Amino acid sequence: MNHSSDMPSPGGPVTPFLSLSGVGKTYPGVVALEGLSMDVMPGEVIGLVGENGAGKSTLMKILGGVVAPDRGTIRLDGAELRFLTVESSISSGIAFVHQELNLFENLDVAANIFLGREPLKAGPLKLVDRDRLREMVKPLLRRVGAHFSADTPVASLSLAEQQMVEIAKALSINARLVILDEPTSSLPLAETERLLSIIKLLKADGISVIFISHRLHEVERVADRVVVLRDGALAGTLAKKDIGHDQMVKLMIGRMLAARTAKPQRAPGAVALKVSAVRTAAYPGHPVDLEIRYGEILGLAGLVGSGRTELARVLFGIDRSYGGVILQDGQQIAVRSARDAVARGIFLVPEDRKRNGILLDFPIAQNITLADLPTLASRFMLSAERETAAAERQRVRLGIKAPSVSSRTSTLSGGNQQKVVLAKWLSMSPKVMIFDEPTRGIDIGAKNEIYGLMRALADAGVAILMISSDMEEVIGVSDRIAVMHEGQISGILDEDEFSQESVLLLAVGKRVK
């Protein structure tokens, strides 16, 4: 598709590239979108914010042709479309990075990026021109700052690296509108910076961008206009000059938020978990040493693929460790399975929610009680009342937005799904909690609630290891910060040493000071 001739003539009135009016979508029991109207101008960066479940992804899925709206009209370049299919969306120049990753682990990076739009060899057979494909992919990977090559199998990439592939894919479409649904939720700082600069480059090329994020400071930096959704309806629009953290929050949740993080109420206690010379599969040559104390939140920062998730998996018994010892309360322990970890009060809130965190088809209640069934059961028999009561308690405590605890978990928004994962562990008296990207995809209100919960847990004496790629979060929430570089702890910062620079320096393997 070549749309360059459609660019507005200078001086004339600019027609919106895309215009929605009265677009609505209802799911059984939930109005995801109430007749929403908005325009997207060429070369405009729109920040789309709203609480979890506000309808952001639904709106974007309609534009991507994945979900059909029940009401309303869509105009592209002034032409009214009956509906968008995935094909018509792509061919109209709409590129879409989905909130949940959609890559093919059995194909390599290049095949993933150009899937559905492969360069073909001459002839009727529709054979893929593999050389040209590789050439086309190289500059894209350079542009997103990826260090892996075009023929790397996607299966061997970390979540963040996969996110980069997704972004490269969006860039590869000769797009006029790029939709990024929480692209930074698993990107650490350096990569996030690169993404934000990519957005600016797109804008300079006259390409429109819709940028969805719960990291409001990012939105603040790139958006020309912010559209705020609340409960499926338009809560307001902020022009460039009015964009600010507090204004956005106010529109999103209808009130101002209290101070973000509370200070610890107690000094850290004894060492709960001591990791010494533990090696993970990703970096079998690099031993990790780390101490987590009762009552503290230890932040774990690092670049993409620095090995934090791998460490968490070893501590939780999912992966084996290659040498080294783990001590709990001074005693050497063997964590051979997640079961062992759970039995010792070591819990993990995993990074990949959809895959490891929840059973999408299960009712909320059954997800919440899954790990704790033995205590809720009497003699191996389930007790429906006790289960529902326990789940209901957690639902209220965490403010999970759902019609009831018997609703399917798949119908919840991402943020509420994340709360369900937290709820699973909170009823079980944790000793050590490992949070891997705990607020990935979670709105600001819920984020604060989760920070509050983490703090409360720490104050109650729980040792917390918080892996996070959100710099604000790491600095704002942690009591100490450990930084990982290529599978090793490159440094540990105390509160008085906290700063973005020092974290970043350690993250790239340099010494601080």
Place this chain on the structure above:
Amino acid sequence: ASYAADKPTLAFVVNGASDFWKAAEAGVKKAQAEMPDYNMELKYPEQAAVAIQQRLMEDLVSAGVKGIMVSAVDPKTQTDGLNKIGSQTALFTTDSDAPKTNRVAYIGSSNVDAGKQAAEIAKKAMPDGGKCMGFVGLLGADNARERIEGMKEGLKGTKIELVDVRGDDIDQTRAKKNVEDALVASPDLTCMVGFYSYNTPRIYEALRDAGKLGQITVVGFDDDPITLGGVKEGTIAATVVQQPFEWAYQGMKLMAAYLKGDKSGIPADGLIIIPTVIIGKDDVDKYAANLKAMAGK
């Protein structure tokens, strides 16, 4: 055991695994004992299917087998395949013939005659007429069709009628349930015919379970121990037995002679019919003793 190159090998290929062929195995063994300069083997295909049997024979030919005696799964239409085998080895047929092929000779029973003998049994047991239901494994197989045809022919002009034949695909569970269902569906049945070797014992057991032994005339085929027991007991009218032991024993010797160049045993029409015999209450003991002796036990 691999085939020693020095000794010519003769193979007896059956149509499917069934106890019926155990007697043939004993016949092969007896012939082998008498002719140690030959290797003699009985081969079961994995399934009673043409492609699988054909493949087995082709492989045997490749392995250097000098003579094959086969109970073809579907002789009428297996002509080309059998001809191919026959052009590379001495081919004999047994159990059911394939007269249009280049086989040297057929040795076995006549299934049509066997069916007629079944009719004899029925006529003798039910002089006043009756209504029969038949049971068989493979409704489509030649031997089944010929037996059914033969019986119908033998019953012509009598008041005995073969109303239906139910198939079971050699699934024993279905074989027995078919009998049970027949008892329910047609309460006026007075006789049952088991066309395959295992059908008669399944009839016997279903009747016993229903308390109807002795009330319904049972006509059997072959010599399953249960069948012979029922005949002796008087609950089975009689059974038509084939002589697979003889087929195998005589057949092997015939093949060996043929390979040595002695063609005197081959009749002009190529048919060596070893008659089927009706075994009634009075013959059972002698027959069973004979069976035992043949098996060399």
Place this chain on the structure above:
Amino acid sequence: MIKKDLGLLLLIVVVGIVVAIINPRFLLPINLANTANLIGLFGILSIGQAYVIITGGIELSVGSLVALLGVLFVDFVAVQDMPWILALPLILVLGAVIGAIHGWLITRLNLQPFVVTLCGLLIYRGAARFYTADGTAGFAFGQNFPYLEFLTAGRLYGVPNTFIALVIISVVMWVVLHRSVFGRYLYAIGKNEEAARYSGIRTGRMVLSAYVICGLLTALAAIYFAMYTRSISPASHGQFYELYAIAAAVLGGFSLRGGEGSIVGAVLGTVLLQELQNLVNLLGIPSSLNFAVMGGVILIGVLIDQQWNAIRAQRRLVSAARQTEARVSDEGKLPVAANQDQV
């Protein structure tokens, strides 16, 4: 009993009524008892299969196992003169051990269930045939084991003991699957094995147990089958029984993707299949159509179920949309056509 099960029950009853009208002998106690007997035999297989399917697995070796274990049982009791009171538990243990081996290969060595049990299908069939040298294992004429025969092939007030066994097994297995922690774990594993493991469930052990249960129930059914036919030709005995068991489970609402289905459904599925076979014989339909009738009914059943759900979901959506339409000030625009599911 869930809605799906009710639909199946309705189908069974309707078919029954139609058959009874055409041939009233369908309702004779003896016919019902005969059919109940086979429902007992195949129902036990289906429940075993159901436990494996719920985990997202499959057990293809059922038919071959019925042959192998049946041959061994008959041989032990009828030929080796082993007391049946010893042979019976021995066969059950053997079934459980084979199930455990399957489970071990699947959970520890990470082989696919389809592959492992396909190999089982081939190997056990071969083993059974080799054991008897392609002969038949059967009881001699007049060989009687009154207690064993009463237990396995007898009737209590006209009700076959195999059917009673099925009822007891169903109740126990229903409680285990639908009311116990173990059962919940199996559902969780079937839905998302990884997430279950991350919740501290020993998924390997649970899946292995499911295969053991399947092996155990298959062994029991193998003994019942052996005592029903009293003779086993290992080349053909039990052939395709795994398909019957799978078909019954699928008819009863089990998804081969795992995590869905109910024991009641599996049993009702078996009832329907046996009713169909009975019908073919009672109505004098050519035996050759037996399979076709079975396949046709399963397909129609699954289709109706599928369409029914689709229509219900559709209707719910429309009514939900209409409700909000009334609320929201609407511009009176035509709804955009549905555009999902393009082929």
Place this chain on the structure above:
Amino acid sequence: MIKKDLGLLLLIVVVGIVVAIINPRFLLPINLANTANLIGLFGILSIGQAYVIITGGIELSVGSLVALLGVLFVDFVAVQDMPWILALPLILVLGAVIGAIHGWLITRLNLQPFVVTLCGLLIYRGAARFYTADGTAGFAFGQNFPYLEFLTAGRLYGVPNTFIALVIISVVMWVVLHRSVFGRYLYAIGKNEEAARYSGIRTGRMVLSAYVICGLLTALAAIYFAMYTRSISPASHGQFYELYAIAAAVLGGFSLRGGEGSIVGAVLGTVLLQELQNLVNLLGIPSSLNFAVMGGVILIGVLIDQQWNAIRAQRRLVSAARQTEARVSDEGKLPVAANQDQV
């Protein structure tokens, strides 16, 4: 050719050498040609099956289809006197149509492939048997169709034409699966159907095409099988062929979860299976063990493959660890025991 395929090739060669040493007649041209003929027949089935498996589906009705289409072909040509030049494409079209129906039920009505094709297995078998009233369809004595026979059962310089057909089909299907856009889409769909849909791929249409290809190749194989046996008893013809085809694909590295496998692998899998069958017959192993040998070899093959991968991964890790061990000043602590895969 990928590493997995090479391993399989090696296995085939080693087995061949061992057999040839024990019985040199294995290498007789006539034996190789006979085996090549069967490799051709079953290989075509395996490639068809592979196309379905790559999408994460399965086609269980292959064996029944071989019977039904074979019966029809023979009946058309031998009994209805239809010119074979007409009957042949007719049967191919019929195969494609049946494939399309399966694909339609699966993609449009969202039925599970296992269920749809299981029903197919039952229905087509019944239909074939009903069509001939359980009789046999075959050519009468002396009925000859020289051209047709040359094409389907003839040999060119001693090489069976069916084998030549397999070679041609393999090459074409290899290009389509491994080099064309369509093939790439099939891989994508097999791994993650939803994501493929989000990428603008008409997943329904692609999956349907895979079933059509499978139906087409199955129809071709059905004709070849019919001309090989020249006689079809619909009750047993082709029974279990779907399992052979699936087994060959699995041996060749296809995953039943979809998205993995290569055409070369499926063909080599077929070669190995046929070599094994040939070996059982040539070495005079009791035929009862035929199935057991097949099952055993598949299991061992899959196990070695699995363990091989695990060991390689392990060794890589250990060597990486050792390299840095030298660098890092180590406290000489005992390693923590392996902790994966708890049962």
